Amino acid sequence: MMDMVEPGAIGAVPAQNIRKSSILWRDVRKNWTSYLFILPNLIGVLVFLAFPVLFAFYMSFTEWDVLTSPKFIGIANYTKLFTDDNLFWTSLWNSTYYVLLTVPASILAGLGLAVAMNQAIRGIAFFRAALYVPVLASAVAVAAVWRWILNSEYGVLNAILEKLHLPSTIGWLTDPHYAMISLAMMGVWKSAGYYAVILFAALQGVPKTLLEAAELDGAGPWRRFINITVPMIAPAILFVAVVAVIGSFQVFDQVFFIDRNGGPGTSTYVYNLHLYNNAFSFFRMGYASAMAYILFAILFVITYLQLRVGRERASGAYDYE
Amino acid sequence: MTPRNYSRRSLLRVAGIAGGAVVAGSASTRVLGRPLVGGNRGTISAYQELPEAELTFYFGANPVEAETRQKVIDKFNEKFPQIKINPVVAGPDPVQELQTQFAGGSGPDIMMAWELTYAGLADREIFADLQTFIDGDAEYQDVVANDHTPELLDMFRYKDAQYVLPEQFTDVVLYYNKAHFEEAGITPPPADWTDSSWNWDKFLETATALTKKSGGRVQQFGFVDAWWPSLSSMVIGTGNGGNWFDRYVNPTAATVTDPKIMEALQWYADLMNVHNVAPNAEQSQTQGGIDVFLAGRASMTLVGHWMYPAMAQLHADGKLDFDIGVLPVGPGGTTAKTDLGGTGLSVSAKTSNQQQAWEFVKYSTGPEGQTVIAESGLFVPVLKSVGQSDSFINAHADVENATVFTNGLQNAVQLPISSKWAELAAAWDRETVKVLQGQAQAADVYPPLEEEMNKILASE
Numbered sequence: 001m002m003d004m005v006e007p008g009a010i011g012a013v014p015a016q017n018i019r020k021s022s023i024l025w026r027d028v029r030k031n032w033t034s035y036l037f038i039l040p041n042l043i044g045v046l047v048f049l050a051f052p053v054l055f056a057f058y059m060s061f062t063e064w065d066v067l068t069s070p071k072f073i074g075i076a077n078y079t080k081l082f083t084d085d086n087l088f089w090t091s092l093w094n095s096t097y098y099v100l101l102t103v104p105a106s107i108l109a110g111l112g113l114a115v116a117m118n119q120a121i122r123g124i125a126f127f128r129a130a131l132y133v134p135v136l137a138s139a140v141a142v143a144a145v146w147r148w149i150l151n152s153e154y155g156v157l158n159a160i161l162e163k164l165h166l167p168s169t170i171g172w173l174t175d176p177h178y179a180m181i182s183l184a185m186m187g188v189w190k191s192a193g194y195y196a197v198i199l200f201a202a203l204q205g206v207p208k209t210l211l212e213a214a215e216l217d218g219a220g221p222w223r224r225f226i227n228i229t230v231p232m233i234a235p236a237i238l239f240v241a242v243v244a245v246i247g248s249f250q251v252f253d254q255v256f257f258i259d260r261n262g263g264p265g266t267s268t269y270v271y272n273l274h275l276y277n278n279a280f281s282f283f284r285m286g287y288a289s290a291m292a293y294i295l296f297a298i299l300f301v302i303t304y305l306q307l308r309v310g311r312e313r314a315s316g317a318y319d320y321e
Numbered sequence: 322m323t324p325r326n327y328s329r330r331s332l333l334r335v336a337g338i339a340g341g342a343v344v345a346g347s348a349s350t351r352v353l354g355r356p357l358v359g360g361n362r363g364t365i366s367a368y369q370e371l372p373e374a375e376l377t378f379y380f381g382a383n384p385v386e387a388e389t390r391q392k393v394i395d396k397f398n399e400k401f402p403q404i405k406i407n408p409v410v411a412g413p414d415p416v417q418e419l420q421t422q423f424a425g426g427s428g429p430d431i432m433m434a435w436e437l438t439y440a441g442l443a444d445r446e447i448f449a450d451l452q453t454f455i456d457g458d459a460e461y462q463d464v465v466a467n468d469h470t471p472e473l474l475d476m477f478r479y480k481d482a483q484y485v486l487p488e489q490f491t492d493v494v495l496y497y498n499k500a501h502f503e504e505a506g507i508t509p510p511p512a513d514w515t516d517s518s519w520n521w522d523k524f525l526e527t528a529t530a531l532t533k534k535s536g537g538r539v540q541q542f543g544f545v546d547a548w549w550p551s552l553s554s555m556v557i558g559t560g561n562g563g564n565w566f567d568r569y570v571n572p573t574a575a576t577v578t579d580p581k582i583m584e585a586l587q588w589y590a591d592l593m594n595v596h597n598v599a600p601n602a603e604q605s606q607t608q609g610g611i612d613v614f615l616a617g618r619a620s621m622t623l624v625g626h627w628m629y630p631a632m633a634q635l636h637a638d639g640k641l642d643f644d645i646g647v648l649p650v651g652p653g654g655t656t657a658k659t660d661l662g663g664t665g666l667s668v669s670a671k672t673s674n675q676q677q678a679w680e681f682v683k684y685s686t687g688p689e690g691q692t693v694i695a696e697s698g699l700f701v702p703v704l705k706s707v708g709q710s711d712s713f714i715n716a717h718a719d720v721e722n723a724t725v726f727t728n729g730l731q732n733a734v735q736l737p738i739s740s741k742w743a744e745l746a747a748a749w750d751r752e753t754v755k756v757l758q759g760q761a762q763a764a765d766v767y768p769p770l771e772e773e774m775n776k777i778l779a780s781e
Contacts, residue, residue: 065445066420066421066424066445067420067423067424067445067446067447068445068446147606151606151607152603152606153538153603153604153606153607154607171602171603173606174602174603174606174758176760261747261750261751261754263751263754264602264754264755264758264760265751265754265755265758265760265761266751277747280417280420281416281417281743281744281747282743282744282747283420283441283445283743
């Protein structure tokens with residue numbers, strides 16, 4: 001790799017640019033077979049990811065119904081969203097509420113499952129696999145099953161509550177106060193297995209020596225978990241938190257398959273449902289693109305803050321190494 | 322696809338080839354016709370030799386309907402063997418599907434169009450203006466002038482163009498379970514749209530008498546909505562003398578705060594939430610409205626003719642004894658009203674085989690196609706000559722009151738035709754459902770809704 005950095009004959013063109021591009025070009029010529037192998041993927045990313053992302057940015061400044069030609073309207077879509085669309089705010093709040101309900105719950109559930117997976121009991125491989133099944137199940141099937149679980153008349157959830165002598169006439173999906181909580185339960189159930197696998201991998205990387213040393217010093221199981229295990233897996237927890245926030249903010253399919261109108265009322269009308277309606281029911285692609293970019297900006301800021309705060313907190317874990 | 326359907330289609334293909342050979346053999350003795358648009362009056366296009374074409378025909382249908390649909394296609398192919406029709410059954414959201422297909426350059430050649438949604442698609446330049454074809458076709462001009470129903474033609478006339486020709490009239494009626502009424506010894510709903518004795522009070526009384534409860538659970542409901550409850554409540558509102566738009570083709574203002582409309586919505590919601598003679602939101606989770614009725618768990622249901630073929634099938638199997646009656650009239654109305662609903666056929670503006678596609682639309686919406694439809698019992702035909710014919714009545718032998726379907730036409734209020742319908746419906750349905758589920762009162766949510774709808778209508 002040393003021979004790559006080689007000052008060539010440079011003309012009037014700024015030195016840095018020509019050096020960068022000639023280095024890349026030289027590298028391509030030298031390793032052309034490798035580049036040929038990644039070419040299909042590269043084309044895929046450019047055509048199906050980079051292009052739509054940039055195109056959507058352009059579209060967000062237009063009015064476009066897919067069939068007739070787009071009309072440039074400047075920032076009108078953005079101003080309309082912020083000043084003249086009540087449902088924008090309603091749906092933004094609904095998605096935020098969903099994030100607040102699901103993220104802490106799924107991290108805790110994922111951590112609990114990861115600890116359970118880490119136990120040396122007979123047939124643990126089966127349980128590990130079983131816990132991952134909800135992640136793989138299709139959202140349509142999950143919604144169909146949960147619709148029955150949550151059925152207020154014949155559902156198993158209310159039946160269990162009845163057996164426990166708890167309030168058992170809750171309209172899980174028909175009462176606007178409970179509908180979002182029900183969706184959050186589904187969301188946690190579906191995603192906890194995924195977070196558990198990541199956290200489980202991190203758990204296995206916690207040095208046994210540290211735990212044993214702590215045990216010799218008289219630390220109980222809980223203390224060992226809080227003071228050693230959790231700090232050691234903090235980077236993984238941070239990763240899970242970031243992924244969970246992004247994933248939860250983008251919630252769409254469960255909601256869509258439970259009630260595509262986001263009902264009862266507007267109680268489950270989440271951000272992406274509003275985006276979907278604008279794009280595919282009202283065919284306002286420009287408006288929907290603007291919504292997508294606002295969501296991107298929100299997620300960008302949140303993730304940035306999470307990583308900043310999280311890195312400081314989690315840095316202790318790296319100190320050991 | 323069932324094996325039965327498949328074999329029928331293969332059979333059709335063989336018949337098509339055989340038929341094609343006959344036509345080809347006689348071609349020399351005939352003047353070769355050309356596709357005529359706006360051309361010679363008096364040319365009988367049925368005898369034209371159109372070039373071969375393979376057309377995609379997109380329509381919505383439940384399985385029973387889809388099977389009957391094929392009959393019309395088969396008949397058409399007897400006459401035009403060189404035009405192959407490939408049926409494509411629509412999914413749950415036809416507008417979205419069509420829009421996506423056309424955006425991708427692969428739209429169908431012939432499309433079913435629905436009254437509520439076609440205007441939006443017409444604005445996006447998907448449909449050809451059929452008036453051009455009608456103008457060039459003396460034979461069909463007669464049909465339009467003398468046999469078509471003007472109200473339905475007007476419903477599909479938008480911005481001075483006939484984008485769609487009506488094919489079926491789909492008013493909603495009240496189906497009832499005869500056995501339930503006989504068992505309870507109650508007089509069933511009347512078959513005369515002008516019978517004003519069948520009012521809201523009488524309806525509630527009947528529904529109450531037919532509702533059976535035991536152990537805190539309802540075993541049998543007096544009524545269940547099997548259509549679209551929000552829209553049903555508006556139709557009930559028009560039967561109360563109300564109007565929810567200033568006019569129905571290209572409306573300029575929503576008038577949902579009309580006290581007669583709000584009164585009807587509240588009455589309809591109370592059937593579910595106060596009197597509980599119809600399933601409320603919680604009781605509707607387990608089964609859809611139509612399934613509740615078909616399973617004999619409700620005595621009356623509001624739905625259109627499109628459920629008739631399925632019910633007739635159950636009747637033939639001895640599983641359901643039913644008939645139809647009219648909707649109840651409200652205290653503010655003079656006669657009961659149903660909706661002037663319908664679907665029609667349209668030709669794609671983008672197809673390269675417009676003339677062939679037109680022949681199919683013309684056939685299906687003309688006397689021959691409509692007669693096949695009437696005989697099959699698939700739809701309520703739109704042509705006067707066919708609707709009043711024996712074939713329609715004979716095809717509806719499972720009920721005594723088949724004329725309720727056709728007579729609805731004289732007592733129907735149109736559904737709104739607006740290119741803004743998708744947005745209007747989203748807002749209106751959202752608020753109406755709140756009332757229907759008992760979470761809000763019509764008087765509280767409708768005034769702001771009307772403002773919202775008017776804003777949508779005013780937007781360019």
